[in-house]
Amino acid sequence: MSVPFESHGESVPEIRLSNLTKRFGDVVAVDDVSLTIGSGEFFSLLGPSGCGKTTTLRMLGGFDLPTSGRIELRGRDVTRDPPDKRPVNMVFQSYALFPHLDVAGNVAFGLRRRGVDRREAQQRTGEILDKVHLAGYERRRIHELSGGQQQRVALARALVNEPQVLLLDEPLGALDLKLRKRLQIELKRIQMDVGITFVYVTHDQEEALTMSDRIAVMHHGRIQQVGRPDDLYDRPTNSFVADFIGSTNLLGGTIEAVEPTSAIVRLNSGDRCVVATTGARPGQTIQLSVRPESIGISGANGRAADPPGPDYLPAQVEQVAYLGSAVQYLVRTHGGLGLTVLAGKNGSRFASGDAVALAWSPADALILGDRAEAVVEEAS
Amino acid sequence: MPGVLWLAALFVAPLVIIAVISLGSLDDAGHLVLGQPTLDNYARALQPAFLPAFAKSLYYATTTTVVSLAIGYPVAYWISRYGGRRKIALLVLVMLPFWTSYLIRSYAWMIILRDNGVVNSALIETGLLADPIQMLNTDFSVILGMVYGFLPFAILPLFVSIDRLDQRLVQAGRDLYASGRGAFLHVTLPLTMPGIVAASLLVFIPALGDWVTPDLLGGADTTTIAKIVQVIFTSGRDWPYGSALGFMLMGVTIVGTLAGLRSLRRELIG
Ligand SMILES: Nc1ncnc2c1ncn2[C@@H]1O[C@H](COP(=O)(O)OP(=O)(O)O)[C@@H](O)[C@H]1O
Ligand SMILES: [Mg+2]
Numbered sequence: 001m002s003v004p005f006e007s008h009g010e011s012v013p014e015i016r017l018s019n020l021t022k023r024f025g026d027v028v029a030v031d032d033v034s035l036t037i038g039s040g041e042f043f044s045l046l047g048p049s050g051c052g053k054t055t056t057l058r059m060l061g062g063f064d065l066p067t068s069g070r071i072e073l074r075g076r077d078v079t080r081d082p083p084d085k086r087p088v089n090m091v092f093q094s095y096a097l098f099p100h101l102d103v104a105g106n107v108a109f110g111l112r113r114r115g116v117d118r119r120e121a122q123q124r125t126g127e128i129l130d131k132v133h134l135a136g137y138e139r140r141r142i143h144e145l146s147g148g149q150q151q152r153v154a155l156a157r158a159l160v161n162e163p164q165v166l167l168l169d170e171p172l173g174a175l176d177l178k179l180r181k182r183l184q185i186e187l188k189r190i191q192m193d194v195g196i197t198f199v200y201v202t203h204d205q206e207e208a209l210t211m212s213d214r215i216a217v218m219h220h221g222r223i224q225q226v227g228r229p230d231d232l233y234d235r236p237t238n239s240f241v242a243d244f245i246g247s248t249n250l251l252g253g254t255i256e257a258v259e260p261t262s263a264i265v266r267l268n269s270g271d272r273c274v275v276a277t278t279g280a281r282p283g284q285t286i287q288l289s290v291r292p293e294s295i296g297i298s299g300a301n302g303r304a305a306d307p308p309g310p311d312y313l314p315a316q317v318e319q320v321a322y323l324g325s326a327v328q329y330l331v332r333t334h335g336g337l338g339l340t341v342l343a344g345k346n347g348s349r350f351a352s353g354d355a356v357a358l359a360w361s362p363a364d365a366l367i368l369g370d371r372a373e374a375v376v377e378e379a380s
Numbered sequence: 381m382p383g384v385l386w387l388a389a390l391f392v393a394p395l396v397i398i399a400v401i402s403l404g405s406l407d408d409a410g411h412l413v414l415g416q417p418t419l420d421n422y423a424r425a426l427q428p429a430f431l432p433a434f435a436k437s438l439y440y441a442t443t444t445t446v447v448s449l450a451i452g453y454p455v456a457y458w459i460s461r462y463g464g465r466r467k468i469a470l471l472v473l474v475m476l477p478f479w480t481s482y483l484i485r486s487y488a489w490m491i492i493l494r495d496n497g498v499v500n501s502a503l504i505e506t507g508l509l510a511d512p513i514q515m516l517n518t519d520f521s522v523i524l525g526m527v528y529g530f531l532p533f534a535i536l537p538l539f540v541s542i543d544r545l546d547q548r549l550v551q552a553g554r555d556l557y558a559s560g561r562g563a564f565l566h567v568t569l570p571l572t573m574p575g576i577v578a579a580s581l582l583v584f585i586p587a588l589g590d591w592v593t594p595d596l597l598g599g600a601d602t603t604t605i606a607k608i609v610q611v612i613f614t615s616g617r618d619w620p621y622g623s624a625l626g627f628m629l630m631g632v633t634i635v636g637t638l639a640g641l642r643s644l645r646r647e648l649i650g
Contacts, residue, residue: 090552094548099554099571
């Protein structure tokens with residue numbers, strides 16, 4: 001569908017959400033969300049169940065009206081337009097394929113409703129089914145297809161309309177892990193192939209990291225952080241993002257002493273460590289994120305002579321889990337702080353009860369933007 | 381197993397009894413003779429003279445079915461979509477007329493529709509009419525009475541199929557450029573077809589066999605096949621003949637129904 005829009009060059013994004021809010025009675029499902037998404041981007045909305053991803057997507061598709069805020073597509077205000085008047089198509093969470101139509105009937109549905117004649121609809125249906133590797137399945141009924149095949153039909157049914165934006169609501173959520181991995185790669189390939197902007201909803205951080213150009217992490221209806229996958233992983237701005245993207249150790253503490261490019265932190269457990277920072281003030285309470293794989297673990301004997309200090313933490317191994325490609329240790333420092341450590345499987349091995357020394361580079365201890373209280377809330 | 385027993389007792393047994401009687405005959409004193417089975421009654425029942433009555437029956441049943449669907453679908457749709465927590469209460473309201481007997485309801489309609497009845501009096505009183513319109517003893521009054529009587533049979537199955545319809549399918553239709561009307565035509569309607577079929581059968585079959593309504597609201601001149609069967613049974617006291625006619629009526633109904641279902645199925649799948 002060709003959509004009339006005024007071109008302002010690069011300054012007009014494909015999608016602009018401004019202060020989008022949706023309330024269901026007392027529940028604020030989406031809370032003041034503002035976003036811009038560029039043309040051809042693979043953009044993910046990532047967050048735990050109930051955080052407002054689907055509601056955001058449904059407002060984009062025109063199925064729910066926002067309580068307040070604005071939705072623009074290439075500069076055109078579509079906030080109140082019905083779904084059939086938007087150059088947008090959706091792949092629904094459980095596909096919502098039409099059980100009374102066969103595969104071809106499903107795929108051609110949108111074309112036929114827009115008045116494309118039967119012959120052309122048939123041809124385009126064939127082409128798109130080819131693209132999703134379902135050539136020859138035209139006459140199959142929906143209930144005769146596997147979950148993965150239904151997923152492809154749902155994708156084809158939306159893509160055949162060549163929408164400006166494709167919305168996908170956990171499209172791989174119902175599939176088993178192996179198939180999901182394969183379809184992730186395939187979806188990404190198709191997206192690059194057709195060049196359509198994808199807005200992809202998922203609660204699976206690994207999936208979002210694998211596929212997305214950019215990700216918006218949502219929690220309680222609010223956007224926590226928007227960024228490229230590596231940004232979110234390496235520079236989370238708050239404890240929710242740090243913990244949700246990958247896993248991390250969240251440590252509360254107070255700045256004890258400040259040096260030009262680093263600071264010594266006294267953790268709430270009483271342990272001390274060094275962090276790389278420039279703006280810290282002594283006495284400031286902070287929240288640290290240290291990734292399990294950033295923590296070095298070694299035998300305590302080598303360090304026995306050193307006094308316990310900010311450059312290493314003496315600890316004891318409590319649990320060992322062999323993860324195949326790595327070993328995960330749950331350790332407890334002498335101050336009583338529990339930490340998760342991920343070590344390569346080729347390093348020295350430790351057993352439960354062993355005394356060890358933990359160390360990390362000051363640059364790997366990230367000071368987060370929020371307060372310690374927030375973490376307690378997330379953990380509970 | 382109890383289900384099978386009930387079915388046998390309440391459905392199969394009466395059928396067998398009627399089948400046996402339809403093969404019997406009457407002796408000179410008018411007593412039923414079952415000893416020498418004969419097909420004479422069926423030969424007698426195949427009279428061209430019955431065709432107008434049969435056509436009338438089909439006309440009433442078909443019109444009643446169509447009107448019941450036309451009224452029942454929107455009502456069922458509305459209850460399902462907007463009934464909220466009151467859905468069940470609304471359905472009970474739909475069933476309310478059933479709390480009085482069919483006969484009493486038919487008499488009530490007679491009082492409402494006759495020339496000096498409630499409707500005509502009101503219209504003349506307000507000056508809208510000079511003389512009463514004949515409403516009673518017309519096709520209109522028969523169909524009105526039947527629709528009134530059988531509408532709940534249409535609404536219940538329609539409600540079930542509409543209520544079961546996954547709204548996301550309708551939304552998917554809207555997403556795929558169907559207007560509100562288009563989504564109804566291409567998604568809602570085909571997906572609620574089982575309810576429409578069930579509703580049609582549940583109205584059509586009893587309407588075809590209904591002799592009370594044509595008798596009370598259609599007047600003495602209105603002859604339907606069901607009324608003929610009833611007369612043969614009661615005034616004529618010729619049970620074998622009545623049974624044969626009734627059996628044939630049922631045969632036609634079943635064959636017609638199956639043919640209708642098949643064509644519907646083809647429409648849905650093809
Ligand atoms: N139609 C609705 N009526 C009432 N509450 C709703 C409705 N849809 C969603 N919600 C609520 O809004 C919140 C966000 O839901 P949703 O957007 O579906 O989350 P997600 O897709 O991230 O799991 C949840 O608390 C959910 O219960
Ligand atoms: Mg969801």
